Amino acid sequence: MPGGLFNSEDGGDSWTLNRSLRDDPLREQWSGGGAEYPGLHSICVNPRDSDDIVIGVSTGGAWTTLDGGKSWRIDGKGMRAEYMPPELQYEPKAQGAHLVVQCAAAPATLWVQHHNGIFRFDDSGEMLAFGSTTGSLWVSENGGNSWQTASLNLPPIHSVRFERAG
Secondary structure, rough: OOOOEEEEEOOOOOOOOHHHHHHHHHHHHOOOOOOOOOEEEEEEEEOOOOOOOEEHHHHHHHEEEOOOOOOOOOEEOOOOOOOOOHHOOOHHOOEEEEEEEEEEOOOEEEEEEEHHHHHHHOOOOOOEEEEEEOEEEOOOOOOOOOEEEOOOEEEEEEOOOOOOOO
């Protein structure tokens, strides 16, 4: 910390800072979200295309590159940071993405553990919320078109790991 992304071309003997991410003007708006500096913590590399990478930053949102890190865009449309003032709650760079994981079978599907819950993203880039840190859990069996309450009384959900059964 502060958050930075490094790359090695020689098996880890030397490392190079990814300047395109470091020098992005939005990076100056990242915050520590409770820590002194923002932390880059999740790196999801698409196993079918190593130039397609998603990273998570607390607090700075989710970022995507499709060209191996030469350029970056902020993603995460639909995440909501309820701790922010109302006019900033849906601002992508204000999101506390604590962990980003990628589905091995469908790399375009990502889950984000967020300060306010858990969000799912698919090819459309749109978010589907299905859990919360308040102990509520919802289940969708049709890709988020409808939701059923699974529980409202679970212990607070602070971390979730998704694994494919079978």
